Amino acid sequence: MTTTYWNRYALGAANAAPDDESAPSVRWTQYPSHGPGIELLGDPRSSLELGCGRGDAVAALAARGVDATGVDLSGTQCEQARRRWGHVAGARFEHADVLEFLGAADRTWDAIYSIWGAIWFLDPALVLPLVRKHLAPGGKLVFSHAPPVPGAYGIQGMYGAAFTADPLWVYRWSYEPDVWAELLRRNGFGNIHARVEAAPESGKLGTLIVEAERRPGPARVSPHG
Template sequence: MSLAESWDTYAAGSKPRRAVNATGERTWLNWTQYADHGPNESVLGPVAGRRVLELGSGSGSNLAHLVTLGATGLGVDIVPARASVAKERWAGLTGIEFRTAEATDFLSQTDETFDVVLSIFGAVWFVEPHTLLPLIRSRMASGGTLAFSHLPAGSQDLKPGGAGLRHNHSLDAWEHLLTGHGFAAVTASLIDPPQGRTVGTMLVRALAR
């Protein structure tokens, strides 16, 4: 089974995102694996007027939220079914686009430049950093923001790829990797889980220098 087929199987068994969150909002950004938990889009700074790329955009909900705030967005996902769902769900929203591609293939072939790149339990977690980070940096404007989240080092989950293929590095490891591939002002934090849960979320942010 190919990686795309594995993700397609996983997506078919996952629950669709709710139509509204706990506060009644129809779009919102969620960095963690828990509903209504963790920081919001302020991690990225102001997004109005900025070009945003999401690697592993899924149903497009996080990206759509940024577009409602004035960004223009492009979502890339390896699973064709994901892009189809996203296109249907956000058909009435201008300034957003979805494509089916593997992250490194897309970044290697595009000539577009982005002000913000985000990956929420997405490609940054699954693709070799020494391969992916230089490609991301090559498509980012100087001073642009890269932000991503994933499970903390040592955590296990059921997403495709297997634990040995996930790059859930420590805070220090991510700082070393990012500064070595053209990024600066790296901040990394572990978001505590909500009450009754035991696994937190790693959130990393850096600027393209």
């Protein structure tokens, strides 16, 4: 069960980066204070983070008056997020799998985003239609993750436990920016800007960042449309 993997990941992340007292922020890259920030989300009244981890971005948005929700599969992450940011008015943390959460949701959000989070770990054929359905017209989808390993595109598998343990498989989906753009276009998104943001030092790994808007009209266009 991937929840086991993500709970273990949560404990490792907490040990690697203990709580600090600085103001929370929205950071898309793996490098502190590098790259774009909260402005990529526009000026939403409501937001939803897919795979919110310890909740910093949710807290940053809520502190600006946004009705901000984060959803995460890991109970450990949700506990940490609530302990750290539960006191911030407008910040909410939901313990759920993204597909189940969106499948049951009966509302829309102005912005849906994912920072190295759940979008990377879900089949785009399943998650993109759900995201579109739950974005307000003109609403923004923004996400970031690592660029693909050259030559290895689409579904990627890895073992999420020791090779002597019960097997646990974790999957993620990796595409070049132009492929993400085409996937989004086919799923009813426009104004797409997909690129690799360069690292602060040359030669280091960049960050794939994708921005898109929910287009009016039919959810899916034909591959030739």
